[in-house]
Amino acid sequence: MMNPHWLRSFVALVETGGFTRAARQLDLTQAAISQHMRHLEQAFGPLLIRRPRQIELTPAGMALLAYCQELEQIDKRLKVRLSDATADSGDISVISPGSVGLALYAALLALQEAHRGLVIRHRFAPDSEVLDAVLRKQYELGFVTMKPDDPRLKAVSFAEEALELVVPAGTTVTRWEDLDRLGFIDHPDGQAMATRLLMRRFPANPGIRSVHCHGFINQITLILEPVARGLGFTVIPRHAREAFARPEAITVIDGDPGVVDTLWLVYRAEWPLSARAAWVLEKLRQSKSFP
Template identity: 40%
Template structure:
């Protein structure tokens, strides 16, 4: 295989047409340029140029090598630029988070993509365990979670808090334990966890979410409040999920005396250096969550 350094010296010599100026261009000695040409000739087994004092003319082989070689050198230069490039607003950024946070972040990050079309947002909604697994498998670049990662290779940093709220059908101003028992619970993937945090802090009667009759279940975070607004039951959700629901007039959102805030964590592979585009998305997400 032809040595690309020798080839670059030869192509530069052909374009400049002078050994001394070529050496200056390449930060080499004139003898170094001559040596590269001779090594190419030895490698190919044929002369590439005919010297006439301080000038030269190309042989047929030299002419053919230059035509082919300049394409190779151009391609190599392009590779160097692409590999070394680290733009802040270009490329795909893969993100995963639980649904409530995703409802908040995804819309915001899409507006960033509108402003910078070469920045592509790949967003996945997943529970905490799946988020950290996606990071570990290099299926996503960053994740947001509502609990610290349990995996040694994943760094998780607390970045924000999200308040949990009790949501009942409209018309219930101060929900009593008896009213909640009569309504029944609209469950969701994090329903038992969220209800346990908030209700145990505000209702001494609470022991477990299974104390309530099951009034429904949805794994689509943007649809969990639909049965609540129809009077079918109550639920507990983070504020971002409530804000994303378009018909809040049909429900009552209660801020209970003992407030519970869920900590939000940024999770990344601790062994990786994040490219600029990922740092851009992290900064935008932090601004959105404040």
């Protein structure tokens, strides 16, 4: 990288149009400005055409000026990104599992609508990828369903999310046989979630594997579509159910005991959260999505 003092002298020379004026602007001697230009021209060739009371840039000089202007913009963006005074603008990076991600993304977009300077970068991923991405500093904020024990990560309880038994609208479920008759709509976490919830609701049940599977889908926004069409039941987290576009086509079978998981916010423990991340988290906690 070029010496920044040389580049400042070059920019001042272009802006002022003369060595004397550039030296005065930078509080340097004219000899210092000339020396800086010699260094630059040794590296890049002729940069200026010197005329009486006028300086004209060569093609190399125009390229160097564009480079200096790019550096100035990069410097400004860095200051904005790190400044505590700009918490409501700049990039915010979040990575989370699918269910909570649906609620997070909706809340983040609402926040961006109110603060157009924010730039939301959100990725959906399973717990293991979330932890890896935060450790690699690819994302500042992560959300997971299991509390990590890695000392490099700070884990804070953020919200609770219940598992829900969801059936086609108008369906009544009072016995295990009702579920067996409907059939199961599976998804990547389907059998594990169904086992955890249904073993409490129906303690003597023969297990979810005994129920005929009527479908499998790995896209979280589509899990409830076959349920809405009367093709079976499923068990999913509350946030995924709340994000479904046709709530009138499904029914949640309430009952006790339930299963409620803690959602954990994770970030690097070695340094504090940026002012922007802390501000966004506070706004998320205040939103209706995370009571």
